[in-house]
Amino acid sequence: MKTLTLQLPDAVETNEQELKLLLAGALYQQSKATADQAAAVVDLTKSAFLEFVEHQGLSVLKLENEIKLLADRIRNVQSQQDAIFEINQYGGGPDESYIRANKDGILLLAAEFLVASAHFEEVLNSDTKSGISxxxxxASDGTVGLNYIEPTANTREADEPVEQSPFWSFPKSKDDLIGLLLAIGFISVPVFAIIGIGTVVKWLFS
Known part of the structure; x- marks a missing residue:
């Protein structure tokens, strides 16, 4: 293993183990050392070192750093000149749309989304609440463009089924029952009267 010698001012209050932890955490965060290698710097087990990293919040920073490195790698490898990505509508509404793209276009757009995700917390915690460009x-021209992402901390709510009321239900109260009987009576009387008149007429002319 390499040996490093540091000279610190007397006013800096720290110790060797603390400096080792800070160095190992920085190396792990910047992906310059694996968890096993960083743990060896501070003479800790891998699980104990990862526990320290989680406690210090370095795991989130490491993830964001890895995301940015991956996005840069995609941008350097994929050809923007050959990339195809467009969103088109074939009907009159947003539900009638499709994506036309090749592999370069999909990966380059994925890189943009990865970078945007790394800036989410920063934008959400800012006072301006601006969008992420x-x-x-x-991208090739399409009927729908992508300009920015409007970040939100909300979660997607589960769709609640709409309870449909039945076409008819038995009356639940005495007043409802009386109303139903009256309605039946108002309908039945003229019906029976018409039937009765028809029967009499039929009898007279038979």
Missing amino acids: ISCDW
Whole structure:
């Protein structure tokens, strides 16, 4: 293993183990050392080191750093000149749309989304609450454009089924029952009267 010698001012209050932890955490966060390698720097087990990283909040920073590195790698490898990505509508509404893209276009857009995700907390915690810009100048022209992401801390609510009332239900109260009987009576009387008149007429002319 390499040996490093540091000279610190007397006013800096720290110790060797604390410096080792800070160094190992920084190396792990920047993906310059694996968890096993960083743990060896501070003479800790891998699980104990990862517990320290989680407690210090370095795991989140490491993830964001890895996301940015992956996005940069995609941008450097994939060809913007050959990329195809467009959103088109074939009907009159947003539910009638489709994506036309090749592999380069999909990966470059994925890189934009990865970078946007790394800035989510920063934008949500800011006072301006501005959108996160998406750089898609390389994208081919479509009927729908992508300019920015409006971040939100909300979660998607589960769709609640709408309870449909039955066409008819038995009266639940005395007043409802009386009303139903009256309605039947008002309908039945003229019906029976018409039937009775028809019977009499039929009898007279038979």
